[in-house]
Amino acid sequence: MRSDGITMTYSAIVRDKDNKKIVRVSFERGGALGKEIAEGLIPECKITANNGFSEDEVKGLEIYLEANSQDIMEKAKVISNPLKWL
Numbered sequence: 001m002r003s004d005g006i007t008m009t010y011s012a013i014v015r016d017k018d019n020k021k022i023v024r025v026s027f028e029r030g031g032a033l034g035k036e037i038a039e040g041l042i043p044e045c046k047i048t049a050n051n052g053f054s055e056d057e058v059k060g061l062e063i064y065l066e067a068n069s070q071d072i073m074e075k076a077k078v079i080s081n082p083l084k085w086l
Contacts, residue, residue: 012080
């Protein structure tokens with residue numbers, strides 16, 4: 001995703017310490033002092049790390065994660081299975 005200079009990337013499906021399936025999502029943009037990054041998790045739809053995004057922007061990113069979590073999870077499934085790469 002690229003919107004307003006923000007790039008979103010996501011991981012393959014991985015397991016957390018409790019063996020739950022999660023996807024790590026990262027939002028990046030250029031800022032006055034360098035890269036600004038917010039990192040979150042699906043299915044929790046929560047931003048877990050933030051450097052440079054305002055509180056309101058973080059809330060907006062969490063709303064975005066919630067609204068698009070199923071789509072992001074489906075896309076993460078594809079990159080989680082190398083057989084689907086071809």
